[in-house]
Amino acid sequence: MKQFLDNIFSLFYPRLCVGCGNALRQNEELLCTHCLLHLPETHYHQQQEHPLRNIFAGRVPVREVASLMFYNKGSIVQQILHHLKYKGKKEVGRYLGQYYGQQLRQEARFRSVDYILPIPLHPRKQRKRGYNQSEWIAKGLSEGLGKPYLTDVLVRTHFTDTQTKKNRFNRWENVKEVFAVQNPEKIRYKHVLVCDDVLTTGATMEAAIQHLIEVEGVTVSVVTLATASH
Numbered sequence: 236m237k238q239f240l241d242n243i244f245s246l247f248y249p250r251l252c253v254g255c256g257n258a259l260r261q262n263e264e265l266l267c268t269h270c271l272l273h274l275p276e277t278h279y280h281q282q283q284e285h286p287l288r289n290i291f292a293g294r295v296p297v298r299e300v301a302s303l304m305f306y307n308k309g310s311i312v313q314q315i316l317h318h319l320k321y322k323g324k325k326e327v328g329r330y331l332g333q334y335y336g337q338q339l340r341q342e343a344r345f346r347s348v349d350y351i352l353p354i355p356l357h358p359r360k361q362r363k364r365g366y367n368q369s370e371w372i373a374k375g376l377s378e379g380l381g382k383p384y385l386t387d388v389l390v391r392t393h394f395t396d397t398q399t400k401k402n403r404f405n406r407w408e409n410v411k412e413v414f415a416v417q418n419p420e421k422i423r424y425k426h427v428l429v430c431d432d433v434l435t436t437g438a439t440m441e442a443a444i445q446h447l448i449e450v451e452g453v454t455v456s457v458v459t460l461a462t463a464s465h
């Protein structure tokens with residue numbers, strides 16, 4: 236009976252794939268099989284040399300950098316991230332985080348991670364959105380990689396205006412002071428994996444890492460669901 240009602244319901248309110256927008260089949264969740272099989276994966280985590288490797292060179296020390304997918308305008312990845320950030324589809328962050336965590340677990344250099352730290356949203360923004368998408372990615376990464384995530388270490392301090400119309404220099408100025416580290420003893424001499432949804436210039440990530448590396452003996456690595464710099 237429930238099955239029957241579900242079918243009737245989905246006839247009028249089909250669940251849609253967050254990648255391509257097509258109706259999902261009964262056995263599909265969030266992403267359709269076609270999109271799942273065609274994710275533009277970078278496989279950077281398996282490579283010694285790749286374009287992201289030097290993104291933080293001369294800026295902050297980072298041990299490993301990797302990103303699950305290539306980000307292109309108009310692509311399914313753009314759609315996925317849009318749903319994750321603005322359409323309440325936080326579960327897709329967890330789903331892809333878990334998927335990626337399982338892959339990272341195969342690589343020794345990611346197995347040495349002690350904690351996963353999501354890039355925090357400003358509390359005001361988080362209240363408006365209802366959740367922090369990076370935290371959902373961290374949740375998934377944690378499940379896939381088998382390492383805990385912490386939300387009480389890397390925190391936001393000041394609110395910043397939207398960054399879109401600013402150049403790179405100003406953008407950095409804009410985000411420089413927004414992060415802080417609490418409970419530094421938790422990550423002393425630990426390898427932390429900072430995660431976010433997308434890596435573009437790396438300015439936000441850099442600002443966060445500036446604070447993390449002030450903690451004694453800490454090693455920082457970075458992963459995101461997507462990268463726009465390739």
Ligand SMILES: [Zn+2]
Binds near residue numbers: 252253271
């Ligand atoms: Zn799809």
